[in-house]
Amino acid sequence: MSSRCVKSIQQKQKPVITTRFVNLDGLRGLSALSVCLFHFTNSPVSHLPENSSVCLVSWYGHLGVYVFFTLSAIVIPYSMYSQSYSVKQTGSFLVKRLLRLEPPYLFSMLIAVLLNYLVARSPSYTGWPFYTHTEAIGSNVTHLAGFLCHRWIVVVYWTLAIEWQFYLVVIVLYPLITSSNDYCFWLCLLIINTPIYFIDNESVWFTYASYFSIGFLAFRYLINRIDRVALLFGVLLLMIHISYIFSTNQAIAAALPVLVLFMPAIRFYPLSFLATISYSLYLTHLLTGYNFLKLGKQYATTPGASLLLIAVALLVSIGFAYLTCRLIELPAQALARRIYQRGYMATSTKENAGLKPGE
Numbered sequence: 384m385s386s387r388c389v390k391s392i393q394q395k396q397k398p399v400i401t402t403r404f405v406n407l408d409g410l411r412g413l414s415a416l417s418v419c420l421f422h423f424t425n426s427p428v429s430h431l432p433e434n435s436s437v438c439l440v441s442w443y444g445h446l447g448v449y450v451f452f453t454l455s456a457i458v459i460p461y462s463m464y465s466q467s468y469s470v471k472q473t474g475s476f477l478v479k480r481l482l483r484l485e486p487p488y489l490f491s492m493l494i495a496v497l498l499n500y501l502v503a504r505s506p507s508y509t510g511w512p513f514y515t516h517t518e519a520i521g522s523n524v525t526h527l528a529g530f531l532c533h534r535w536i537v538v539v540y541w542t543l544a545i546e547w548q549f550y551l552v553v554i555v556l557y558p559l560i561t562s563s564n565d566y567c568f569w570l571c572l573l574i575i576n577t578p579i580y581f582i583d584n585e586s587v588w589f590t591y592a593s594y595f596s597i598g599f600l601a602f603r604y605l606i607n608r609i610d611r612v613a614l615l616f617g618v619l620l621l622m623i624h625i626s627y628i629f630s631t632n633q634a635i636a637a638a639l640p641v642l643v644l645f646m647p648a649i650r651f652y653p654l655s656f657l658a659t660i661s662y663s664l665y666l667t668h669l670l671t672g673y674n675f676l677k678l679g680k681q682y683a684t685t686p687g688a689s690l691l692l693i694a695v696a697l698l699v700s701i702g703f704a705y706l707t708c709r710l711i712e713l714p715a716q717a718l719a720r721r722i723y724q725r726g727y728m729a730t731s732t733k734e735n736a737g738l739k740p741g742e
Contacts, residue, residue, distance in 0.1 A: 412657030414447030456598020529586030672700035
């Protein structure tokens, strides 16, 4: 290609937005930590009294899942927007998400299967029998276990199935959530929040559409499609909707990312670190910290000893998540970025050269 053509392409490309949401990163790290604490303290392995202050406070940690849903609906469309997304980039977008999520996911599943096998061989084991049914394993790999009535190998995996459905949904809805026509956008929100009154299936994305809708509103505000009054009005309506269908606690959790967007940017490095490893931590904490608590249950003879054991389990989980992030997740992210940028440049080159994709 001639230098003149390359120069023309560079001039016509839309500018890429590179804003980093420091507060959202901090909230992501805090949410991952809260989910860990919920599982470590509000379960039989914690050996803490159910009415202890630690259990009562950390019980709210499960709400971090709904924070993640809202965060996804802000960050993913914003990333697409910053890369001047078009339907021609759908393949690159899905490959990028695949490389971003699946390597750590498959690694954690491999560890889970091995641990389940070893634990099930113990003479004192009384839980679910170990199974290697190809269909059951395959349904977990493809995120279809919820639809095929198989149990998830690790309980948190169900959220990844919802996330993948969201990626397909956002591809379809992207023209509407970025449209300059407000009526189209609000009608879109109305339509995606209606099926929950007719569908009683927790495996379907539409069950959680209200959480993602709050994220869509925040995204639309960030790209100057709606003003602050419309944002707050929409968030309030969706919080009422979530409170009616689910609970007020979940409504508040879903709105937290919107709240932190209006706060002064504060970088707290421990939370930034947790944000970096949050995905790996979310996937593996039940495999590492939870099983560590099981192994150390004979030492949890007092509440103080139980708290110490939980603290060590948390450190073990964070350490393993860090290694998973460095060795698997970050290299996969780098590869995903290269593929997406290559796809973006290829599409832009053909558009500016007057060619159709595939020619």
